[in-house]
Amino acid sequence: MPNDAPRPKPYLVNRELERVVITGLGAVTPLGNTIEETWANVLAGKSGIGPITKFDATNYASRVAGEVRGFNPDEWMNPREAALADPFLHFTVAASTMALRDSGLLTDPTRGETTGVCIGTAVGGAGVLVGQNHSLMMKGPRVVSPLTVPFSICDMGSGYVSIQHKLYGPNHCIVSACASGASAIGESMHMIQRGSVRAMVAGAADSSVLPIHIAAFSAARALTTHNDDPEKASRPFDLKRNGFVMSEGAAVVVLESLSSAMERGATIYAELVGYGSCSDAHHITAPDSSGRGALRAMREAIEMAGIRPEEVGYVNAHATSTPLGDKVEVIAMKQMFGDHLPQIPVSSTKSMTGHMVGAAGSIEAIFGILALRDNHLPPTINQEFPDPECDIDTIPNVSRKKEIEYALSNSFGFGGHNVSLLFRKWTGE
Amino acid sequence: MADQLTPEDVLLGVREVSADVLRVPLEKVEPTSRFIEDLDVDSLYVVQLAIALEDRFSITVPEDEAQTVKTVQEMADLVSSKLSA
Numbered sequence: 245m246p247n248d249a250p251r252p253k254p255y256l257v258n259r260e261l262e263r264v265v266i267t268g269l270g271a272v273t274p275l276g277n278t279i280e281e282t283w284a285n286v287l288a289g290k291s292g293i294g295p296i297t298k299f300d301a302t303n304y305a306s307r308v309a310g311e312v313r314g315f316n317p318d319e320w321m322n323p324r325e326a327a328l329a330d331p332f333l334h335f336t337v338a339a340s341t342m343a344l345r346d347s348g349l350l351t352d353p354t355r356g357e358t359t360g361v362c363i364g365t366a367v368g369g370a371g372v373l374v375g376q377n378h379s380l381m382m383k384g385p386r387v388v389s390p391l392t393v394p395f396s397i398c399d400m401g402s403g404y405v406s407i408q409h410k411l412y413g414p415n416h417c418i419v420s421a422c423a424s425g426a427s428a429i430g431e432s433m434h435m436i437q438r439g440s441v442r443a444m445v446a447g448a449a450d451s452s453v454l455p456i457h458i459a460a461f462s463a464a465r466a467l468t469t470h471n472d473d474p475e476k477a478s479r480p481f482d483l484k485r486n487g488f489v490m491s492e493g494a495a496v497v498v499l500e501s502l503s504s505a506m507e508r509g510a511t512i513y514a515e516l517v518g519y520g521s522c523s524d525a526h527h528i529t530a531p532d533s534s535g536r537g538a539l540r541a542m543r544e545a546i547e548m549a550g551i552r553p554e555e556v557g558y559v560n561a562h563a564t565s566t567p568l569g570d571k572v573e574v575i576a577m578k579q580m581f582g583d584h585l586p587q588i589p590v591s592s593t594k595s596m597t598g599h600m601v602g603a604a605g606s607i608e609a610i611f612g613i614l615a616l617r618d619n620h621l622p623p624t625i626n627q628e629f630p631d632p633e634c635d636i637d638t639i640p641n642v643s644r645k646k647e648i649e650y651a652l653s654n655s656f657g658f659g660g661h662n663v664s665l666l667f668r669k670w671t672g673e
Numbered sequence: 674m675a676d677q678l679t680p681e682d683v684l685l686g687v688r689e690v691s692a693d694v695l696r697v698p699l700e701k702v703e704p705t706s707r708f709i710e711d712l713d714v715d716s717l718y719v720v721q722l723a724i725a726l727e728d729r730f731s732i733t734v735p736e737d738e739a740q741t742v743k744t745v746q747e748m749a750d751l752v753s754s755k756l757s758a
Binding site: 324389391 | 694695696717718724733
């Protein structure tokens, strides 16, 4: 029988894009198990790096790391599950709950149907997988836990958060190595812009201070060998940098449509106005030395926002403290900002946090957001021996008060992923 | 030796292993406690429990048998039967 009723209009056609704002923040880092503690330590120029304590690293080339300390997963998830879950999941759940609580959505009874989750990770629950594999090899298949799969797969961060807080919106995990957290925020922005969801819990988590990862990243010549003075091991842009410092943690934001945030009367931290995402298409670990990928990501973010490059008041660089990566990012910034670059403060907070792998992208986005809120720019510490090839204003060693309107955060990952996020200070409109 | 364990020893062992795996206080794990209704156990955790019991008592607890067990006492009886087998 023919149905003569008019079809509903396709809702994406001629629809005005939603503006996207940040209404909640949460983090677990080597510098603190809350946002405010982490931020205070970053502004104070403190290092979260110390000797590796999670295992005996005596025979490893790199013996320093940024470990999360004094964190009790039982406070955030069912202890029965916490006992078997990977720390990446512990950190995810804690940071996500903090961000949701901060946003006010936890007490909003209508939130569930219209909120989604996108928590990225670079390696997921590798620790659980390695541990279970060890048991398997030693004792055989009967001892392998039935929780191995759910508590090691990359998407369980997003899955667990949705289950715990009853969030029925879109749910997935983005993996783009060390850009994962930034990709998660950027792709979530698109979902809110087109109106398919009201709010997204977005970010990333990783827990890679593991024997296999320390050994493997060292074998790839990616990790520092500055073992004698851990707090000085991560030194982005400095002439004596020789590799990144592995660290761990999670950083999560609540992104929300401006209309939803206004309707709820939520506190708005900043507006996400630009997102660039592209690929080097060049090499599995090394960046394209021309800087073209990083440049394109920054340009896309700035063009999406419709601003002039020189309006960017602060860049939180990806700069991991590797000789090549930092240099290439500077090359890209010189092309992006030209003669204006000397006037644009650029810092790498990895000098203090170490490299939180997938979570680096989201914690550094948060630092950009808080820099806008507080008009206070975090420094790059361990600036002792200037590298002539990194001749930029790195906000050396001491934080700086400065009124800014736009903050850009860069994130790059193995595989050639390049992501830039651009935030605008929230001024009430 | 395992075959010298009394039924009381086995019951206490099952209660201790259950309390540890399920992260509940020992006094909450009584002989009459039902795994699903009282201790909030799903099928995944029954297997996790069986693995821990196998380790504790050096026995083999087939998964299908463990899944049919309803109470802590029944689990202790299952373990005892494997110990004397």
